[in-house]
Amino acid sequence: MKRLHxxxxxxxxxxxxxxYSxxxxxxxxxxxxxxxxxxLDDPRVNxxxxxxxxxxxxxxxxxQAENEQELAAIKQQLDATQAPVEAQQDAACCYARSDKYWITDPQGIAWESFHSLSEIPTFNDAKAVSDGENPFACRPAEKSTSSCCPSPTPENTDSSCCG
Incomplete structure (x- = not known):
């Protein structure tokens, strides 16, 4: 059963x-x-x-999908909207490693569909950042309206975001 995030x-x-507690x-x-x-289980939300x-x-x-099959079904629904969908496999973000799909709704709100694979000890993948890979593995930088995940520049390469 899927969970709202x-x-x-x-x-x-x-x-x-x-x-919130x-x-x-x-x-x-x-x-x-x-x-x-x-x-939470009541209401079922992350x-x-x-x-x-x-x-x-x-x-x-x-x-949030509970397994790969649920994520695949969500991906089919995302594709049916005919809006651009960005895939992120094995993304490290928010203390978890996940497979993700991002889409932006007509109002400009980012929607993340994901299946978490494992917990990680850091907010994002510090190794990817230090190796010059995309440090914004959480949220597509070009679609971001949040200063959490701005487009990469030399001044903000230590920024990160989450899911």
Whole structure:
């Protein structure tokens, strides 16, 4: 069964962790200095917050698949919209390695569809960044409206984003 994914950019992570923990009636499933995530079953949602962006509010929405078959079915639905879809295989982001598809809705909101393969100890793949590979493996840089994932420049190559 798929899970709705919502990611918000917040200014004060601890204050927001306290607020959402009270709202959801539980502590985050994942918690880091810059990121927290609740994997809720009622409602069935993957709700994440981070303080890695200068732009506050909705960062992106998404659908989390439980397996490769669900992700393939979601990909067929994305293709049916006739909007451009960007694939990211084995992307390292938000303390997880995932296969992903990104699409932008008519309002310009980024939608991430993904299947998480494993947890990783870092927010993104630091090795890819140091090797000069795409440090924005989370969200397509050219579609980003968030300062979390701006187009790569020498000044922001240490930036990262999440899913």
């Amino acid at each position: 919502i990611h918000l950019s917040v200014d004060n992570l601890e204050k927001n962790i306290s607020f 009270t709202l959801f009636g539980c502590e985050p499933t994942v918690k880091h200095d810059d990121y927290a995530k609740w994997m 709700f994440a917050i981070s303080n890695r962006s200068q732009q506050l509010g909705l960062d992106h929405l998404g659908l």
